[in-house]
């Protein structure tokens with residue numbers, strides 16, 4: 001079984017972050033005005049860190065040894081030296097090589113982080129379940145591997161040539177690589193076990209025929225707040241933070257016709273989310289492919305709301321979500337309490353305030369309409385004899401909405417929501433029953 005150890009890279013990093021003070025300094029790639037707000041939000045999500053200064057300068061390909069041109073590097077070095085309170089520099093690029101990181105750290109005398117490290121760290125702080133922790137550990141492996149390469153090349157420079165571990169026939173690099181591979185395999189196996197357990201749970205839910213609704217959207221758009229409002233579950237904790245939710249959780253709620261449904265809270269999306277992270281979390285998102293409906297929540301007050309929508313749709317496409325789920329998606333415009341007299345430009349979008357509970361009834365109606373269509377459920381009225389077994393059968397196999405008793409002839413009109421399969425059974429069991437289609 002995989003056990004979390006304290007000594008891996010981000011473990012150390014978190015300590016470093018605690019030890020250093022509330023200072024942070026960061027800069028971005030060109031045309032990055034738009035990304036600055038998000039980068040600041042990322043840093044502010046980390047406890048005890050604040051942004052001290054920011055600068056936009058052109059960067060070269062982050063895979064290259066030098067991230068900037070010589071001139072820019074000097075400008076930057078001087079700027080950092082003039083700000084003695086800076087304790088770290090955040091480069092808002094997806095990844096920098098461990099060699100570049102080391103060189104920059106040596107030149108500036110402060111820690112250097114990239115987007116991957118920061119997002120991974122936020123994930124680590126917010127992971128609650130074993131699964132989320134395992135997925136993060138998996139996403140860390142490439143980081144450990146590139147650090148190892150760097151370490152070995154330094155060792156080689158110091159001692160000249162590769163070293164063999166006494167008697168093993170393996171070089172230091174080979175041994176470490178083998179250990180990493182074993183670690184990766186253990187994590188993958190543990191994740192696979194959890195995945196099998198989840199698919200079992202999924203089958204159980206299917207048997208009971210609860211429709212499943214996945215609530216998705218950009219990070220911080222209000223997914224958890226919405227589910228809390230729709231289900232009244234007090235335990236849910238929305239937070240003004242990026243990636244507050246890392247675990248997929250299920251919550252029961254009711255639609256206007258009293259149909260019970262399950263809302264699934266999911267991890268939020270981010271533009272340029274390091275793809276290793278997406279890969280390790282995609283297993284969790286597989287769940288979404290099995291839902292009956294996707295609700296796409298948008299923070300309509302965010303200056304980049306259109307870009308955010310594009311990001312979410314493109315991630316969904318890459319996750320191989322079945323096209324019928326994409327076509328039937330319900331788009332929700334959230335946080336309208338912050339905009340006076342908001343009117344959606346998109347057709348069919350439902351405007352709500354999850355926080356203040358506005359528009360929720362309309363949203364539930366829309367969800368119900370879609371759920372009935374996609375699950376092939378019907379709402380219909382049947383005439384039953386009160387002394388027969390029909391009523392108790394309907395209570396067990398369908399959702400009874402209304403019972404109107406006619407005492408004079410011992411019958412009742414029952415309004416039910418019923419699946420196609422249950423309806424077929426009903427007709428076989430009670431062939432003489434009168435059915436009124438809507």
Ligand SMILES: Nc1nc2c(ncn2[C@@H]2O[C@H](COP(=O)(O)OP(=O)(O)OP(=O)(O)O)[C@@H](O)[C@H]2O)c(=O)[nH]1
Pocket residue numbers: 217218219220221222223224225226237238239240241242243244245246267268269334335336337338352353354355356
């Ligand atoms: N004004 C306003 N704020 C809202 C509304 N809905 C959510 N928020 C706020 O937005 C912030 C994020 O809400 P969450 O529900 O945690 O967002 P999320 O989409 O689950 O975020 P992650 O799990 O981090 O991806 C919180 O501070 C909420 O109070 C709304 O309708 N109006």
Ligand SMILES: [Mg+2]
Pocket residue numbers: 223224225238244245265
């Ligand atoms: Mg959330």
